[in-house]
Amino acid sequence: MAHADVTADEQKRGMFNSRRVFILAAIGSAVGLGNIWRFPYVAYENGGGAFVIPYLVALLTAGIPFLFLDYALGHRNRGSAPLSFARQSRRTEGLGWWQVGICFMIGVYYAAVLAWALRYTFFSFNESWGDDPEGYFFGEFLEVSEPGVTLDPVWGVMIPLAVVWAALIAVLVLGVQKGIGMLSLIFIPILVIAFVALVARSLFLDGAMDGLDTLFTPDWEALTKPGVWAAAYGQIFFSLSIGFGIMITYSSYVKRDTDMPGSGLVVGFANSGFELLAGIGVFAALGFMAQANGVAVDEVASSGIGLAFIAFPTIISEASFGAFIGVLFFASLVIAGFTSLVSVLEVVISAVRDKFEMTRVGAVVAVSVPCALVSLVFLGTTSGLYVLDIIDNFMNKFGILFVAIVSMVVLAWVVRALPSMADHLNEYSSIPISAWWKVLVGFIAPIALAYVLVREFIDTVDTPYGGYPGWMLNVFGWGTVVAVIVFGFVATRVPWRPETTLQVPESPTPRQPSGEVR
Template sequence: MTDNAGSGTGAQVEETRRGGFSSRRVFILAAVGSAVGLGNIWRFPYVAYENGGGAFILPYLVALLTAGIPFLLLDYGLGHRFRGSAPLSFARARKRIEGLGWWQVLICFFIAVYYAAVLAWALRYTFFSVNKAWGDDPEAFFFEDFLHLGDPGVAMEFTPGVLVPLLVVWVALIVIMALGVQRGIGTIAMIFIPILVIAFLALVVQALMLPGAGGGLNALFTPDWGALLEPGVWAAAFGQIFFSLSIGFGIMITYASYVKRKTDMSGSAMVVGFSNSGFELLAGIGVFAALGFMAQASGVAVGEVASDGIGLAFVAFPAIISEAPAGAVLGVLFFGSLVIAGLTSLISVLEVVISGVRDKFEMSRTTATLAVVIPTALVSLVLFSTTSGLYVLDIVDHFINQFGILAVAVISMLVLAWGVRLLPELARHLNHRGSIPLGRLWKVLVGVVAPVALLYVLIRQLITDISAPYEDYPAWMLATFGWGVVVGVVILAALASLAPWKSQTRLDLTEEEVR
């Protein structure tokens, strides 16, 4: 650690070097862009449908208020108070917990590797929608003609239809990330988040006008109050809130570090939290209105056509687009929305890695961007533009989300609350400029309620995956791309925390510097 003499000037130089958002509005748009991703569109509607329909809104709101927003405030407090990337913020809080920040950085690296592939698929399908290139069998087209999916395994046969759009995605990301926090991330958020809202509103309006839309909405919102007595429904609500808000794996810590010192962070958290949930509700309406049309056209119940994830986006929706009036417009709006939502989320994930590397090794913005994005892109291109890419993606996504993000979130909350007892300091910092006072209730929610709820979700999933192989994939694939990735992240995080900081990186900040 270096001496703090002349710290005011040092702090100004550091902020100039790292960059920052020009205003609170830009920060909120960027944070909303990170939170609103593919999961809002293709995961929330199905989770709600499967867990009580309209009744699910109650546990969902409880989870938002008791875990989601409190955890979001924890991330904001840590990043804004200690003015650094996830590793630097944890190191400045207490040097011995720096490894938690690198755990989050490595999780973001693996997410970026596969998330870009889904973004590339959505980009290609935006153009496919114009002439409905998938023909009469969208399922066969996606798995066979587009992905050329083979048997589970690692096949090094490249698929040009995936390789080209994936390469386009990574080139665009290099340019955006090299431009910096305001010119790159901030500008993209200011332009694309309003476009996303307008496009998705247009999609919802068109979906609501389809025949059978009412049946889909009835299926989604008809409450099953008995579901509220099932622990699994509450676990699903907490899991959905946690994954949809981009909390617990460094994104909001990093973004908060780019915000001006006098910003109202607690008020910003409420805006971001409720904006994200509002978009999820809007996505539910649009998706199930379209599924209602599909069910009526097929003469089946909505439950028979309802799905989530990749099946919803690249099989069910193309089938809907093929049958719907003005289907090409519906398709461009849907897949275009996926591209924008995926892009803003992927940018935030990459920024966690770039920011961590910049802070640790004192690199310039351009150097850090190239050092991070080029290797990430190469891994992504090698793994996910091949005939086995979908299998690897599914395994990595499942394990890194369930046992990477959830685990580090629970551990970081418990460490910050009980290990280093940092919550009172963060509460004072957030209250200094915040419009919503944080007191004992917030500390209880962050230190007890949220970690207990997420620990329950984690244990349930752990029991499930130990009792039976995930999706019956070969044991070697689960060991390599599943458990191996999870354990590897923890080991690499510990090793990264042992590397010394550059002498000019100041791990001590005065109270005056953070105010």
């Protein structure tokens, strides 16, 4: 890379070679499994068409402002999450390692869902699940045991899981541009084409319009319920890949003269556009399923694993050209999930490289091999579904959400970093970053997300999640939440290598004022 504004250190770390590649990589990270199997049901449960209002308010008042915060941290400080926090203030380094711990835990279980989707892509050709998709998924495919922890392998899961990890390692070894960048350039357009084709086919299924009526019929009274607004803020936050190091890491790989706020708007609205598209496709298909079974749409509406691996196989079995729908749906899950998982693991790899001055290959091996082994041992077994479900629930609600709130409060009120971050964003911004952003990041977003967090905590304490045994929730739920926090602050005790400067890197070329309004 021969750009005049790229330092030797940046060349060593790796760089996206254009803003377009960065935007596609950021979209690839943001668009994941949650967009496809979570958003449609959240919207349906919280006012249908009326949910669009709190959703857009949450996007504009919390999602995009927090995205700008992540961008400012990584782009200004030119490092992984821990190094970027440390360069902002040595007192905040632990927040970066807390995020690294969260990403490691997500990597462990997220790969298993990709392995399931990969198998189901091929199952779609001959409808391997037969007449009982639910029984097949839990029984013959996952071989689910009684709640507990076993190490009995399920080879039908373990083998594709190993394939997923091999592909992940190969992409990550190739580096920022040749691996992550090229993956995004190739697969994000494929994902969009495949999903548009899926939606187009779903719209012509019998009963599709009933499904869309169910999804989009507005319940205006829902707008008066605090829980609906909390759901909107929670959905925006979870779907944008913000608050746990991904966008900090990716933005550190972008040239210094890039318009980061403008890029953030593209990423934010592209992510939301894909969620809306997913809602249309999923509920059109559910409308068909409801009509075929002679029931109301709300009786077949579901989210998460139940939607993907039980409801959709049922639709595939009953619809004409079902194999076509199945391949498009599960391939979309694989692509969306794979690009997201690459970004999650890159957070950990980038942090290890910065801390220990390791080569890219060395860091990929040091991170991915242990993560893969833990994933295979715990998720490729008959109890893998339980472990995955508990970690996913607690890490999203009490890991990502908690660290994001703490990060905003610390950066805004403890180290008073927002003015310098706004100045940095304004260097090349097409959007003036002024007092409005500081108010949203310093007040509105943390208050809204804190409300979501408190509601989730009260609900979880009142009703233990999933009916699982208390010891499982304590070990894989609350235990993992506490473990990543402890890891975050223990990791700060490990000294940085002497070669690593904790000063904010100077730009190698003079920056020109942009005439911003402050």
